[in-house]
Amino acid sequence: MVSIPETTITSSDSRRPIPLIGLGTASATESTDELKDVVIKAIKVGYRHFDTATLYGSEKPLGEAIKEAFRFGLIKSRAELFMTTKLWCDSTKGHLVVPAIN
Numbered sequence: 001m002v003s004i005p006e007t008t009i010t011s012s013d014s015r016r017p018i019p020l021i022g023l024g025t026a027s028a029t030e031s032t033d034e035l036k037d038v039v040i041k042a043i044k045v046g047y048r049h050f051d052t053a054t055l056y057g058s059e060k061p062l063g064e065a066i067k068e069a070f071r072f073g074l075i076k077s078r079a080e081l082f083m084t085t086k087l088w089c090d091s092t093k094g095h096l097v098v099p100a101i102n
Contacts, residue, residue, distance in 0.1 A: 002046035022049030025058035032061040039065035053086040
């Protein structure tokens with residue numbers, strides 16, 4: 001497994017490590033199965049930070065890959081992973097925020 005450097009983020013009540021290198025999924029919208037395979041391989045070699053967005057169309061296959069990684073025993077807990085996503089510009093009006101996050 002590759003050792004990926006981390007830093008620590010602090011919120012009002014906790015501290016959590018975040019990997020400084022993550023796998024971006026923006027260009028992975030062509031094949032759901034291909035993205036799942038790439039994410040599983042990335043987890044195998046040590047990636048724990050994944051970047052996604054609704055616009056990319058990668059959130060669902062990323063989630064499916066993580067589910068498989070649990071099943072394969074590659075990770076034991078969701079707490080081992082760090083996800084970065086975005087609230088897109090067209091979803092920033094008050095009534096649109098919660099549905100976009102869900």
